[in-house]
Amino acid sequence: ANISDLIEQYLREIRSHDQIAEIKRSGIASRFAVVPNQINYVINTRFTLQNGYIVESKRGGGGYIRIEHVDLVDDTKIFDELIDYIGDSIGNNNADQTITALLKDKVVSEREANLMVAAIDKNSLRISDKVSENTVRARVLL
Known part of the structure; x- marks a missing residue:
């Protein structure tokens, strides 16, 4: 598996405990020894609306990225x-x-x-x- 696959798998595991995963991009980047843009790439290509996800991000020091799996039927x-x-x-x-x-x-x-x-x-x-x-x-x- 390549690094993007590993990051995706990690984010899915975090999210599996709850419908929502809230992460700090810099923390995930450090964990996998990649630049933060690599995290952006994974989120923008693997956690898309057409794949059933809503991604919300807040920039800045206390910033976060929230990944939520949504049920297209109920919403x-x-x-x-x-x-x-x-x-x-x-x-x-x-x-x-x-x-x-x-x-x-x-x-x-x-x-x-x-x-x-x-x-x-x-x-x-x-x-x-x-x-x-x-x-x-x-x-x-x-």
């Missing part, structure tokens, strides 16, 4: 944030991650997720212009 605020996240345009990878999170949280069935993935796949859309493709993909998801 309408999360649906609103998901709609904002998808917006007018979404790439294929981000759309796939979003559908995976919806499946994991049982918002959609496996069959529905497969249909969604098929409907938004670039081979199904067959639009040569990337911007137009991402716009159509967002409309289909919403």
Whole structure:
């Protein structure tokens, strides 16, 4: 496993005791002997809304990063944030991650997720212009 995987695993273990993990970025960076930006990278790529997480951060001396796993079914605020996240345009990878999170949280069935993935796949859309493709993909998801 690479260092990002180890950091992710550590953060998930902290969070497994509670739905929320509250950490100090500098403390985690010291623990793994990495720069704080490495912690940012892990959080920004692995603990995303489409993966079912809300991340809140407060900068400064007493600053923290709070990682909360949310149940997409029970929280309408999360649906609103998901709609904002998808917006007018979404790439294929981000759309796939979003559908995976919806499946994991049982918002959609496996069959529905497969249909969604098929409907938004670039081979199904067959639009040569990337911007137009991402716009159509967002409309289909919403």
